[in-house]
Amino acid sequence: MASVSASHLIIFIASILVAASVAGTITSTVGQLSGAVDDLGVDASQEVRTEVEIISDSGAGVYDVDGNGNITLYVKNTGSQRLPADKVGIDVLVDGRYWTDVSMTVVDSDSWRPGTVVRMEIAAPDLASGDHRVQVTINGDREVFEFNT
Template identity: 35%
Template sequence: MVRTAVVQLLLFTAAITAAMLFAGTVATEAGLYAQSVDDEGDRDVATLDTEIAIINHPAAGTTYNETGDELTIYVKNVGDGSLEPAAVDLLIDGEYVRPNETRVLEGTDPVWREEAVLELTAPSSLEPGTHRVVVGTNGARDRLEFEHRIAYWLSPAGQNGTADSCDAETCTVSLNETDDDGLTLEMATDPDQPNESVSYASSNTTVATVDPENGTTDAAGTDSTTLNLHETGETTVTLDVGWDTDEIVIRVEE
C-alpha cells in the first residue's frame, strides 16, 4: 500500500509540475503576443499619422536638370508627426534610386517636421517624354508624373551663307556671301510641343539682330527666326520657351 501511495504521489507531483510549466509557457506566449500586438498597433498608428505630398509643378520644367543629369523633388510633410529624411524611398520610372542629398528646407532643424518641405536630389539620365516618380516613407507615398521636354536649335548647315562646319551649337558665316534674306535659324521641341510661345534674342545686336523676336511653334513643335547680319564679329542667339532654353554661337567673317 505504501508503495502504491508513493507512486501516486510522484504521479501527482509530475502532473502538477507539467501543469505549471504549461501555464508558464502560455503566460509567456500571451505576453509576447500582447507585446507584438502593441508594437503592431503603434506602427499602424504611426502609418496612419504619416502623410506626404509631392509639390513639384509638373509643367514648370524645373523637376529635371538635363545639364546636370539630376532630378529634384520637393515633398511636404502633411501628416501629424515628424519624419526621418534618411528613411525616404525614391522610385524613378519603377527603379529604386538612392538620393544624392535630402535636405529640410525650413530652418536648420534636420528633423522633417509637420508642414516642412524635404528637398530630394537624385542622379538620373532621362530621355524626353513622360516619367513617373514615387516617394514613400513610413507606409505613406505620393506620385508625380511629369514630362521631360526640350527645345533646341537645329543645325543651320546647308542654308545660304553658312559654312560646312555648322552644327546646332556654333556656325561660321560669311558676311559677304549672305544675301539680303539673312540667315534662317530653325528650332524644334521634343516631344513635339505645338502652340508654345518662343522668344529669340541676339547677345550682340551690332553684329546681328533677330526678326521676329517672338514666335509660336507649329503642329510639329517647330519654329524659326531670321538672323540679319550687320558686321563681322560674334553673337550668341538664344531661344526661350519658358521651360527650356538653347543657344547657338554665330561667328560672322568677311
Template identity: 45%
Template sequence: MASVPVSHLILFIASLVIAAGVVGTITTGVDRVSAAVEDAGIDATEQLRTDVTVISDASAGVYNTSNHNVTLLIKNTGTQRLHPDGSDLDIVFDGAYVPPGAIEGQLVSAGDGAAWDRGDVLRLTIDVTQLEGTENGLESGTDHRVYLTVNGDEELFQFRVE
C-alpha cells in the same frame, strides 16, 4: 494497501510538475505575443502619423536639362518629424531604386531646420545621371514616374519631359 496512496501521490506530483512546465511555456508565449502586438501598435501609430504630399506641378518642368536633375517639392502633411535631408524617403524612379548618393534634400521653409516638421517643404533633387539607363539624362517627349515611400506612406508623381 499502502501502495495505492503512494501511487496516487506519485501521479499527483507528476501532474504538478507537468502543469508547472505547461504554465511556464504558455506564459512565455503570451509575453512574446504581447510584445509583438505592442511593437506592431507603435509601428502602426508611426505610419498613421507620417504623411507627405508632392506639391510640385508636373507641367511646370521639374526636369532641368542642363544638369540632368529632377527637383520635387514635398510637403510634410503628417505629424511625424522627419530628417531634414530627406533620408527617410525611399525613392523609385522609373522602376529603379534611387541610391542615397543620388538625392539631395534641402528644407525650403522651416523653423529651426533641425527636423522636417508638419507644414515644412523639402526640395528634393534627384541626379538622374546616377541611375541605370539614364546616364545621359532623360529624353525629350518621355513620361516618367517617381514613387516615394516613408514609414508606409506612399506617393506617386508622374511627369513628362518636353
C-alpha cells in the same frame, strides 16, 4: 496500501511538473504576442500621423534643372509629426526601380516639421526622354509624381 499512495504521489508530482511547464510556455507565448501587438500599434500610429504631398509642378521642369542630371521634387510635410529630413525610412522608386542616391534639404525651416517643405534631389543622370513616374514612400504614406522630360 502504501504502494498505492506512493504511486499516486509520483503521478501527482509528474502532473504538477507538466502543468508548470505548460504554464511557463503559455506565459512566454503571451508575452511575445503582447510585444508584437505593441510594435504594430506604434507602426500604425506613425503611419496615421505621417502625411506628405509632392507639391512640385508637373508642368514645370523637374529634371536636370541645375544641369546635374537630378530630378528635383518639393515635398511638403502635411502630417502631424516631425519627419527625418534624410533618406532613412524613405523609399524612392523611379520608373519602378528602387533609387538610393537621394538627398534632402529642408527649404523653409531647420527641421522637417508639419507644414514645412524639403527639396528632394534624386540623382538620375541617364534618364531618357519621355514620361516618367516617381513614387515616394514615407512611413507607409505613398505619393506618386508623373513628369515628362
